[in-house]
Amino acid sequence: MKQDTTVVHSGRDPQRFDGVVNVPAYRASTVTFPTVADLKRKHAIRFETTYYGRYGTPTTAALEEAVAALEGATHCAATSSGMGAVAGALLTFLKQGDHLLMVDTVYWPTRKFCDVFLKNFGVETTYYDPLIGAGIAALIRPNTKIVYCESPGSHTFQVQDIPAIAGEAHAKGALVLLDNTWASPLFFEPFSKGVDVSIQAATKYIVGHSDAMLGTISVRQRDWFLAIKDTLGSFGYATGSEEAFLGLRGLRTLSARLERHQRSALAVATWLQSQPEVERVLYPALPDDPGHALWTRDFTGASGLFGVLLKAGTEEQVAHMLDHMTLFAMGYSWGGYESLVIPTRGAIERTATQWTHQGPSLRLHIGLEDPADLIADLRAGLDRLGEKALDQ
């Protein structure tokens, strides 16, 4: 099956539900068993059946099946948020005394999780340059358990050479975890590129409508899946069936939405590049982006999220620009149908590399509006940036 077909058909079996197209949202804590023998038998397979609400329901299982099929995994575990997936995956494979190699451009809450929680649990984290490629070999120690990647990286959008990194990691016995959220399950096929564990903040493009929190962890080994489920259950992560329902509902249109996000993002990014106030647009789909060659080799598309470096502007000028946008709303998260913008200067924390851009920077999510309207909103915003300059 082609991926666009899998998007529509995976994790779905209408005949199981009286012919109803969508898997219903099962609200469940208690699941009952007719006999003691049945109860015992189900306990042994509790991560792969309907046993107790915390471990899942038929709705969460349907989401897991669909995402596994799309990512090319055999198993997937749903979590109550993307951060739940990040933490759950790391906690499954790390123990006291282990060493973790973490990409310097990682999503900031993941960085904080490593620097605070993993540190307290006796796991050491070393940050590495996202552009390190096969050079990662020099950083791998005998106790390095995981090489964690996120590509393109948060805010600065550097593309990583995942196959090169995975080659070295595997040669030295380390696992490769990837936060694959930017690409969604459609634009980067993790397992054929050497990834062992693929993480999605499903809150973003899978849900796609800014109305639910969800995460997923996909793997190709059943024993890893069982270990992940055990971690999630032990920490008490219960994924809501209503949320899983919304995730499945969003997933069905993922391909159509992403095609449009990509087309509009490319149009807006290309336009922005030609504006005098803009120093550079950070979007690997642009032909002159430093990550373009790797992106072309490894990705099958680009989503709607990118960075913009402005040449100049004080915080006050940037606020004057952003406070009066009419279509771009300000807010965290992304991947919904609507366009968003946030200032990123100051939010970019790096320790293994240096981020030297002096001017302000923005992160844009290009939604499903007409790109001409988005461009008009941005042009008026860039005009305001200048107005404030004249005031001074």
Ligand SMILES: *Cc1c(COP(=O)(O)O)cnc(C)c1O
């Ligand atoms: C949003 C995000 C997360 C966390 O997802 P939540 O659902 O908000 O917890 C993790 N990684 C990346 C790259 C993200 O953008």
